[in-house]
Amino acid sequence: MSQPIARKSHDPAFLGEAGGRLGRSLEKELGTRTGRALGKLGLRTVGDLLRHYPRRYGDRGKLTPLRQLRVGDHVTVIAAVATSDLRPMRGKQGAILNVRITDGTDELVLTFFGRHSRTLEHHQRRLHRGATGMFSGTVGAYRGDRQLTHPDYETFTDLDDEFAAVQKVDWPIPIYPAGASIASWQIEKAVGTVLRTLTSDDVPEALPEAYRREHGLPDVMAALRGLHAPHTPEEWQRARRRFRHEEAFVLQTALARRRAATLSDAATAFAPREGGIRDAFDARLPFDLTAGQQEVAAVLEAEIAAPVPMMRLLQGEVGSGKTVVALRAMLQVVDGGGQAALLAPTEVLAQQHHRSITGMLGPLAEAGMLGGADEGTRVVLLTGSMGAAARRRALAAAASGEAGIVIGTHALLSEVVQIPALGLVVVDEQHRFGVEQRDALRAKGRTTPHLLVMTATPIPRTVAMTSFGDLETSTLRELPAGRAGVGTTLVPADRPRWVERTWERVREEVDAGGRAYVVCPRITAGENGAGAGATEDGFADDVSAELFALDEAGEARAPLASVEEVAALLRQMPALVGVAVGEMHGQLPAEAKDAAMADFAAGRTPVLVSTTVIEVGVDVPDATIMVILDADRFGLSQLHQLRGRVGRGTKPGVCLAVTGAHPESATFERLTAFAATTDGFELAETDLRLRREGDVLGASQSGRSSSLQLLRVLQDADVIDAARAAARELVARDPELASEPGLAQLVAESVDEDAAAYLERT
Ligand code: ADP
Numbered sequence: 001m002s003q004p005i006a007r008k009s010h011d012p013a014f015l016g017e018a019g020g021r022l023g024r025s026l027e028k029e030l031g032t033r034t035g036r037a038l039g040k041l042g043l044r045t046v047g048d049l050l051r052h053y054p055r056r057y058g059d060r061g062k063l064t065p066l067r068q069l070r071v072g073d074h075v076t077v078i079a080a081v082a083t084s085d086l087r088p089m090r091g092k093q094g095a096i097l098n099v100r101i102t103d104g105t106d107e108l109v110l111t112f113f114g115r116h117s118r119t120l121e122h123h124q125r126r127l128h129r130g131a132t133g134m135f136s137g138t139v140g141a142y143r144g145d146r147q148l149t150h151p152d153y154e155t156f157t158d159l160d161d162e163f164a165a166v167q168k169v170d171w172p173i174p175i176y177p178a179g180a181s182i183a184s185w186q187i188e189k190a191v192g193t194v195l196r197t198l199t200s201d202d203v204p205e206a207l208p209e210a211y212r213r214e215h216g217l218p219d220v221m222a223a224l225r226g227l228h229a230p231h232t233p234e235e236w237q238r239a240r241r242r243f244r245h246e247e248a249f250v251l252q253t254a255l256a257r258r259r260a261a262t263l264s265d266a267a268t269a270f271a272p273r274e275g276g277i278r279d280a281f282d283a284r285l286p287f288d289l290t291a292g293q294q295e296v297a298a299v300l301e302a303e304i305a306a307p308v309p310m311m312r313l314l315q316g317e318v319g320s321g322k323t324v325v326a327l328r329a330m331l332q333v334v335d336g337g338g339q340a341a342l343l344a345p346t347e348v349l350a351q352q353h354h355r356s357i358t359g360m361l362g363p364l365a366e367a368g369m370l371g372g373a374d375e376g377t378r379v380v381l382l383t384g385s386m387g388a389a390a391r392r393r394a395l396a397a398a399a400s401g402e403a404g405i406v407i408g409t410h411a412l413l414s415e416v417v418q419i420p421a422l423g424l425v426v427v428d429e430q431h432r433f434g435v436e437q438r439d440a441l442r443a444k445g446r447t448t449p450h451l452l453v454m455t456a457t458p459i460p461r462t463v464a465m466t467s468f469g470d471l472e473t474s475t476l477r478e479l480p481a482g483r484a485g486v487g488t489t490l491v492p493a494d495r496p497r498w499v500e501r502t503w504e505r506v507r508e509e510v511d512a513g514g515r516a517y518v519v520c521p522r523i524t525a526g527e528n529g530a531g532a533g534a535t536e537d538g539f540a541d542d543v544s545a546e547l548f549a550l551d552e553a554g555e556a557r558a559p560l561a562s563v564e565e566v567a568a569l570l571r572q573m574p575a576l577v578g579v580a581v582g583e584m585h586g587q588l589p590a591e592a593k594d595a596a597m598a599d600f601a602a603g604r605t606p607v608l609v610s611t612t613v614i615e616v617g618v619d620v621p622d623a624t625i626m627v628i629l630d631a632d633r634f635g636l637s638q639l640h641q642l643r644g645r646v647g648r649g650t651k652p653g654v655c656l657a658v659t660g661a662h663p664e665s666a667t668f669e670r671l672t673a674f675a676a677t678t679d680g681f682e683l684a685e686t687d688l689r690l691r692r693e694g695d696v697l698g699a700s701q702s703g704r705s706s707s708l709q710l711l712r713v714l715q716d717a718d719v720i721d722a723a724r725a726a727a728r729e730l731v732a733r734d735p736e737l738a739s740e741p742g743l744a745q746l747v748a749e750s751v752d753e754d755a756a757a758y759l760e761r762t
């Protein structure tokens with residue numbers, strides 16, 4: 001998935017671009033003390049502070065006479081300070097400030113707690129005897145006194161102040177994400193100071209005027225005021241809507257420009273050739289393409305036949321037949337004298353693609369060899385762990401153009417790999433590849449290659465538009481006929497009879513000629529549970545590892561199942577006497593992985609205990625049952641991917657998800673959703689709803705927070721749609737964004753950030 005575009009305005013690039021006011025340091029603008037305190041929240045420039053949005057808004061309540069105060073009411077009062085008393089807490093660390101305020105008849109106590117007397121001194125200074133002010137908070141009671149604890153307040157120096165304050169009573173109070181170094185009301189004050197002297201020359205306007213008018217959005221200055229100092233709830237609501245549009249517009253413009261830049265490159269046109277390898281392949285195919293496959297195939301055929309680079313995302317459930325369609329596209333390129341590269345996220349997958357593609361091609365992949373077809377090509381595999389000799393041979397075949405199809409992992413990206421006639425790049429499971437990696441492969445050909453990205457992770461439409469906005473999308477919705485599908489059952493780990501039955505089911509499947517996967521979250525017993533959910537090829541995994549390390553009650557859980565322990569256990573289990581058990585995980589050497597998969601596929605070890613390394617793409621048609629241990633450790637989409645490994649043949653698949661999660665817990669509910677549907681799109685949406693929005697755009701993959709602060713990819717589909725259409729239209733009309741300098745500036749920053757984020761990860 002492409003990296004989230006974060007805005008980090010203290011970057012030198014931003015300073016250079018924006019210069020001026022927004023780039024000014026807060027220490028200079030507001031003084032060292034406030035500047036430093038804000039710095040602890042990561043806010044260094046005026047721009048940072050303005051983009052530090054309130055988390056929510058409170059209200060001051062009505063202006064209430066002291067006499068009428070009732071405990072529990074949220075109130076605002078105007079009163080004068082009668083006494084103030086600062087002292088250390090008795091018997092404890094810390095200090096307490098008690099301020100008695102009065103309206104002349106009745107009294108109220110304000111209480112502030114602090115770590116030291118020092119931290120309370122500024123309150124004491126402001127709340128000196130005789131000072132008047134306006135105080136807001138919830139009324140509490142302590143030893144017979146009514147009191148406000150840590151009230152929001154401001155003091156008046158004269159009657160004008162008081163008058164102004166009274167007017168403000170109805171205004172919403174912005175409540176900011178704050179920290180130990182600085183409180184929300186202090187941030188509010190700091191923003192107020194900045195806003196007072198800010199002019200529209202200081203702040204770039206990213207949204208074209210016509211767009212703002214069409215959608216009834218305030219300009220950026222009005223929106224900043226509405227967000228930070230609203231007079232009515234409608235004002236902050238309008239302001240937030242504007243910034244949602246802005247976030248979407250900047251992102252969509254960046255994507256539209258990326259797309260436009262690629263489309264303006266020349267690509268080689270590969271017209272389909274009658275009587276070529278692709279035709280021969282079609283003739284060999286033991287099945288008919290589904291209607292969906294035919295439709296996608298026709299689109300790919302036409303796009304590859306044009307001199308404009310194809311940029312397409314192909315979504316489809318595991319087993320929906322994406323690879324077959326992609327292979328046909330690769331063969332069209334080979335027929336036209338070009339080469340195609342297939343990039344897989346792991347070695348296991350690259351090897352498997354190599355195996356299945358050479359298998360499907362048969363003699364067509366044996367050009368120049370005895371028994372090879374007259375019309376044919378060669379398929380080579382290139383991975384990081386290959387021996388030197390094999391690697392040299394593969395490199396030579398790719399460089400000479402002899403190999404029409406080159407399959408590999410990110411080792412393909414290395415500069416020593418030459419694929420001179422590269423005409424098509426197929427990326428499998430691209431959510432694990434960055435845009436730059438795509439580009440590195442793209443740069444290998446003489447012309448810009450056509451690009452096909454395949455993903456089995458169902459992506460809701462708006463997420464696709466946000467994450468893959470520079471690609472057009474095709475979807476395979478139906479599985480090929482004759483696919484039996486998978487039924488899923490949850491197995492509570494604390495029900496011995498159920499667990500026993502689980503292993504009996506495994507035995508039954510094996511006896512009937514099937515294969516069984518047993519999936520564990522860890523490799524060895526000794527490992528620390530935290531982070532064990534990470535896939536072993538070094539890519540950050542689902543949020544699951546973080547989210548579900550503790551059970552619902554926050555208690556540490558029983559140790560997680562590990563491949564080594566579970567395999568040892570199964571080998572001694574009465575239900576599985578005489579059944580060979582294999583092991584598979586990402587830390588095995590490549591040959592061992594290969595051997596383990598081959599033994600499993602051939603039935604020499606019909607039970608394979610594995611980590612999630614089998615998650616994507618692995619294809620063993622005889623696999624009929626999968627047992628997932630500690631299923632609660634995995635994210636929904638990951639579970640769905642895993643389950644897609646079984647039921648790929650004509651026999652129905654069984655998935656047994658074992659979990660210790662409490663039946664009333666949210667985790668169990670998630671698993672229930674998993675068991676209830678096999679619709680990947682539905683699960684993807686459920687998954688999204690269960691996560692924080694920020695994770696959706698890749699924060700969960702990169703560990704970074706997303707700059708999409710306000711935009712919500714699911715709820716704001718209308719905003720994303722509108723911004724995308726307008727951004728594309730604008731870029732078509734004005735590719736350099738000359739007419740929209742403010743937008744150009746924000747887009748440039750976001751693209752810089754994108755590149756920076758990529759560099760940080762490598
Ligand atoms: P994906 O890449 O989407 O996971 P594949 O292309 O690997 O799916 O197809 C999965 C399996 O289904 C393969 O064994 C493939 O040969 C088979 N297959 C693909 N298309 C069809 C079809 N139209 N009819 C029957 N089987 C098919």
Ligand code: MG
Binds near residue numbers: 319322323
């Ligand atoms: Mg596949």
